[in-house]
Amino acid sequence: MVCPTCTISNHCPGCSSIGGGAFTELGPFFPNGDGRSLRKNSMSWNRASNLLFVESPAGVGWSYSNTAFDYNIGDASTDQESCFLREKAMQIGNPLLNLDRDAPAMYDYFWSHGMISDEIGLAIMKDCDFDDYTFVTPNNISDSCNNAINDATKIVGDYINNYDVSLDVCYPSIVQQELRLKKMVLFFSSSVFCSGDG
Structure with a gap:
């Protein structure tokens, strides 16, 4: 077998x-x-x-x-x-193909599923030019676009699985929650790890 x-x-x-x-x-x-x-x-x-x-x-x-x-x-x-593997077949799932298509599609998904408000969704569609956009060093991104993206990121949060929004919410441990709350007093924090992120 x-x-x-x-x-x-x-x-x-x-x-x-x-x-x-x-x-x-x-x-x-x-x-x-x-x-x-x-x-x-x-x-x-x-x-x-x-x-x-x-x-x-x-x-x-x-x-x-x-x-x-x-x-x-x-x-x-x-x-x-990278190592060379002798493969019989390969399947690619959820690849990042083009930021100019993938980034606006993500925010459109958030908006169409009620995860962000009409105001923020429409601001992203109107103010963001994703033709020359990269996550590392955004090029032609306006302040209004950046603000709308930041608002969307804060609202969707770190606990929602973007690939399956119907899954249970992944809350961090009590210690991580306490550390995050302390950070928020001084500065808005947007990075709390869910179980498995290392």
């Missing part, structure tokens, strides 16, 4: 294959809302194949390195260090 193996690698800083892929998408278990137990995923891919979740590059999810150089990441270094 041949047992196929499916390799899952989100392969991106901030995107854990285990925290995101295994525990919120296609793995054998999902976390329960209590933060202490798991439930079976009846649609898990492990019913048809072995699953190998790869955390890459170093520092994503539960991966780590004891060499500081390994944390120098980017598309060029990741590409150079």
Whole structure:
């Protein structure tokens, strides 16, 4: 009997294959809302194949390195260090193709699903020019666009899974909540990690 193996690698800083892929998408278990137990995923891919979740590059999810150089990441270094795998087939799910299409589609999705107000959704559609937009160094982005995007990000928050907004809300631990509240007194904080983000 041949047992196929499916390799899952989100392969991106901030995107854990285990925290995101295994525990919120296609793995054998999902976390329960209590933060202490798991439930079976009846649609898990492990019913048809072995699953190998790869955390890459170093520092994503539960991966780590004891060499500081390994944390120098980017598309060029990741590409150079990638291994060649003999694959029979490949499937790409949820790829980032073009920011000029993907970024406005995300905000349109938030708006059409009632996650952001009409005011913010329409401001993004009107004021944002995504033709030359990058997340690292936004080029032609106006102050009104930047404000609308920041408002949308704050409203949607860190606890909603953008890929399945119907999932249970992922609240951080009590310690992380307390730290966040202390930060908010001094400065608006927008980064609290959910379980699995490392």
